[in-house]
Amino acid sequence: MNRIVKLSFAVLLAAAAISSCKEKEEEIVVVRAIEVSPKTLEMNAGDTEALSAVITPSNATNQDITWSSSNSEVATVSDAGIVSAISGGRATITAKSGTKTGTCEVVVKGPATAITIKPETLELGYAESATLTVTLEPDGYVLDNTVTWKSESPEIVSVEADASNSLIAKIKAGKTKGSVKITATTKDGKLSASSTVTVSGVSDNGMKTAEEFLAFVETAGDLTENDDVKLAADIDFAGQNIPQILSFKGTFNGQNFSIKNAVITDALFASNEGTVKNLVIDKSCKIEPISGEFAPLVLVNKGIVSGCTNNALIKYDESQNGYVLFGGLVAANTREGSVEDCVNNGNLEIGVTADNEKTLAPTVGGVVGATAGFVRNCTNNAAISHNPSTAVLAKAGVIGEFVVNTANAVNIPFQVGGVIGVFVNSDRENKVALTDRGVEGCKNTGEITVIAPCVNTAEKTACCRPYVAGIVGIMSGGYIKDCENTGKVHLNSDSGLGTVLGGNKQHFAAGIYCVNQNDYTIANGFAYPACTNCVNRGDVTLTTDSNDGYQYIGGISSQMDMEADATATGCKMIGCSNYGKILGNGYGKIRAGGLTGGTGWMENCKNYGTVELGPNVVANHNTGSFIGNLGCYVRGDKHPIINCEAYGDLVLTAPKQMAGGFLGCMGPFPTAEISGIVNCTIKAPAECSVGMFSGYCNANDDWTPGTPEHPMYVAGKIIIDGVETVLTADNYLQYCIGWDKSEPGKHDYSNCKFYNK
Numbered sequence: 067m068n069r070i071v072k073l074s075f076a077v078l079l080a081a082a083a084i085s086s087c088k089e090k091e092e093e094i095v096v097v098r099a100i101e102v103s104p105k106t107l108e109m110n111a112g113d114t115e116a117l118s119a120v121i122t123p124s125n126a127t128n129q130d131i132t133w134s135s136s137n138s139e140v141a142t143v144s145d146a147g148i149v150s151a152i153s154g155g156r157a158t159i160t161a162k163s164g165t166k167t168g169t170c171e172v173v174v175k176g177p178a179t180a181i182t183i184k185p186e187t188l189e190l191g192y193a194e195s196a197t198l199t200v201t202l203e204p205d206g207y208v209l210d211n212t213v214t215w216k217s218e219s220p221e222i223v224s225v226e227a228d229a230s231n232s233l234i235a236k237i238k239a240g241k242t243k244g245s246v247k248i249t250a251t252t253k254d255g256k257l258s259a260s261s262t263v264t265v266s267g268v269s270d271n272g273m274k275t276a277e278e279f280l281a282f283v284e285t286a287g288d289l290t291e292n293d294d295v296k297l298a299a300d301i302d303f304a305g306q307n308i309p310q311i312l313s314f315k316g317t318f319n320g321q322n323f324s325i326k327n328a329v330i331t332d333a334l335f336a337s338n339e340g341t342v343k344n345l346v347i348d349k350s351c352k353i354e355p356i357s358g359e360f361a362p363l364v365l366v367n368k369g370i371v372s373g374c375t376n377n378a379l380i381k382y383d384e385s386q387n388g389y390v391l392f393g394g395l396v397a398a399n400t401r402e403g404s405v406e407d408c409v410n411n412g413n414l415e416i417g418v419t420a421d422n423e424k425t426l427a428p429t430v431g432g433v434v435g436a437t438a439g440f441v442r443n444c445t446n447n448a449a450i451s452h453n454p455s456t457a458v459l460a461k462a463g464v465i466g467e468f469v470v471n472t473a474n475a476v477n478i479p480f481q482v483g484g485v486i487g488v489f490v491n492s493d494r495e496n497k498v499a500l501t502d503r504g505v506e507g508c509k510n511t512g513e514i515t516v517i518a519p520c521v522n523t524a525e526k527t528a529c530c531r532p533y534v535a536g537i538v539g540i541m542s543g544g545y546i547k548d549c550e551n552t553g554k555v556h557l558n559s560d561s562g563l564g565t566v567l568g569g570n571k572q573h574f575a576a577g578i579y580c581v582n583q584n585d586y587t588i589a590n591g592f593a594y595p596a597c598t599n600c601v602n603r604g605d606v607t608l609t610t611d612s613n614d615g616y617q618y619i620g621g622i623s624s625q626m627d628m629e630a631d632a633t634a635t636g637c638k639m640i641g642c643s644n645y646g647k648i649l650g651n652g653y654g655k656i657r658a659g660g661l662t663g664g665t666g667w668m669e670n671c672k673n674y675g676t677v678e679l680g681p682n683v684v685a686n687h688n689t690g691s692f693i694g695n696l697g698c699y700v701r702g703d704k705h706p707i708i709n710c711e712a713y714g715d716l717v718l719t720a721p722k723q724m725a726g727g728f729l730g731c732m733g734p735f736p737t738a739e740i741s742g743i744v745n746c747t748i749k750a751p752a753e754c755s756v757g758m759f760s761g762y763c764n765a766n767d768d769w770t771p772g773t774p775e776h777p778m779y780v781a782g783k784i785i786i787d788g789v790e791t792v793l794t795a796d797n798y799l800q801y802c803i804g805w806d807k808s809e810p811g812k813h814d815y816s817n818c819k820f821y822n823k
Contacts, residue, residue, distance in 0.1 A: 102168035108152035111176030148683035154207030272298025288315035304330035320345030333365035358390040361397035364474040393435035431487035480532035484510030484538035491544035504545035574624035577602025615687030618663035626666025651680035678717035701733030710742035721753035726761035741776035772817030779821035
């Protein structure tokens with residue numbers, strides 16, 4: 067019995083021992099995860115940052131954490147999780163506990179450790195451009211990527227860093243042979259790399275012969291935007307005709323070489339969607355247009371035309387159906403296109419022989435015939451003449467995506483400009499004007515002559531609406547700035563009958579631009595072109611017999627706004643000046659101004675040129691002609707004239723003509739600010755209405771010239787039939803208005819001061 071008891075007790079002791087071991091095993095808690103915070107770090111070399119690590123579960127038996135870095139040359143980590151940034155690059159910081167790990171990705175930016183430049187050697191032809199590119203190591207981890215560029219001989223090869231990325235630079239060869247070292251240096255000055263650029267004359271891979279050029283023409287349509295072709299010498303075609311390239315999308319660089327002795331009957335490029343640059347059409351070329359849509363270089367431009375020059379005569383005198391669109395270099399420039407730094411030196415002689423049954427819309431520009439896109443820094447130095455033998459009707463026409471004119475056929479005008487024939491920047495389908503394209507920095511020095519005689523038969527009167535200007539024949543939307551005309555502008559619509567003719571539409575001539583009146587009625591809120599900082603130095607002459615409305619002539623613009631709409635905000639002319647003589651002649655009704663023949667917003671503008679009306683110009687006090695130093699007419703609060711100056715002489719040659727030293731006429735409701743300086747001489751025969759401020763006033767609203775902040779200063783002298791009256795502080799107010807139809811007491815002259823400087 068005792069043996070049995072002892073055995074049972076032993077079994078119980080063994081069971082108790084096993085139970086105690088199991089309890090000890092359950093007390094060990096293993097690490098399931100470890101999480102490092104933050105997950106990522108961006109540091110500069112020399113910085114330190116503390117990381118933290120959290121073990122899950124928090125009661126894990128093992129709480130030891132071991133820290134390590136995958137790249138100790140970039141960043142190190144201490145036993146406490148403190149990260150130290152060493153140099154540029156990327157490293158992974160790892161926290162480990164047991165078998166579990168957590169990480170933080172560290173990006174360090176530091177000074178560049180190496181610099182390379184590509185290409186290391188390069189050969190250029192004269193005036194050829196290329197790009198150099200620098201790479202800094204470690205790539206993507208350099209704290210400051212700025213480098214400076216230097217050419218050891220800028221006259222041989224110039225260098226210019228890209229405005230948005232200094233690691234890229236444009237180099238351009240001059241016209242001197244030699245080798246030049248172009249160096250890029252890091253901002254701290256510690257590292258640099260150089261490329262050796264050799265200018266060897268003409269490019270070895272450029273075209274040098276007519277045969278090579280003609281081979282290029284055959285394959286040009288297959289080129290893409292990645293293809294670049296060049297001229298490497300002047301090309302003499304020896305009387306050959308150059309076939310037309312129908313479509314071009316690559317880059318053609320003439321490198322300022324010339325096409326010589328070629329016969330050009332069609333534009334060299336019918337459609338350009340690429341880049342055509344630095345090509346010269348020599349005066350030895352014979353240009354023989356076979357249609358009325360023509361320019362020697364590009365017919366329709368949807369890409370870039372830059373740095374090109376035409377020196378050849380362009381003559382067209384054949385009768386053709388269809389509209390006439392001529393440009394010295396480009397016929398039509400679309401909204402997508404840009405024409406820049408181009409020059410025309412070749413005369414344009416456009417003499418259309420046609421009758422009124424033809425459908426011609428003559429549009430002629432010294433550089434660009436018609437545009438809806440940018441035209442910048444272009445110059446015309448050639449004479450432009452347009453002399454149709456008879457008046458013609460016209461129709462609407464479309465070239466590519468550019469609408470030449472969509473007006474009613476009977477209202478199509480002649481459009482002639484020294485640089486551009488017509489600028490149309492509007493969405494006509496939705497009747498919205500666009501202001502995102504413009505004409506900038508263009509110049510004309512050539513003489514512009516248009517002969518478009520009025521006729522005395524009703525069926526031919528519709529064509530007589532010429533727009534002629536030194537820079538742009540017609541502006542419809544867009545803007546024009548920093549342009550200058552020094553050439554003479556002549557618009558002659560004399561019928562030869564020696565009398566006033568009715569129903570012959572209106573005529574517009576200006577030193578800089580004309581506005582297309584057809585667009586005035588497009589929609590309320592139509593944005594007229596803004597004109598800023600333009601200068602006219604050329605004489606402008608308008609001769610017309612038309613009595614169908616007034617005929618407009620101005621030193622800057624023929625007419626800025628419709629004078630009948632006193633509430634519309636129209637064209638703004640800011641900072642413009644005229645020095646040329648403005649002459650209105652013939653037998654029609656003419657309104658002429660040193661800046662504009664009409665009305666509009668003018669600010670900080672000046673006239674120094676003489677404004678004159680000829681002896682036969684229609685003159686009567688109710689519907690006659692008048693002139694003004696600045697503008698001819700003002701009405702409404704949308705037509706202010708602010709801080710403008712009038713110094714040009716005014717000359718009348720027939721009784722009942724009217725002239726105002728500052729403004730020709732104050733129309734109804736002149737509530738806008740009118741301020742500035744007038745100090746000029748007015749010469750007139752007896753029975754003329756002249757005033758140093760305004761020649762005529764038919765405004766009954768209360769108004770005053772000048773404001774307390776911007777007074778109206780008046781001085782000068784008036785000469786009637788040789789009798790001279792000098793304005794003084796005592797008498798200047800009585801000579802302010804010539805013929806005043808307003809009620810007595812309506813004018814407040816408290817802000818009108820005598821100008822005694």
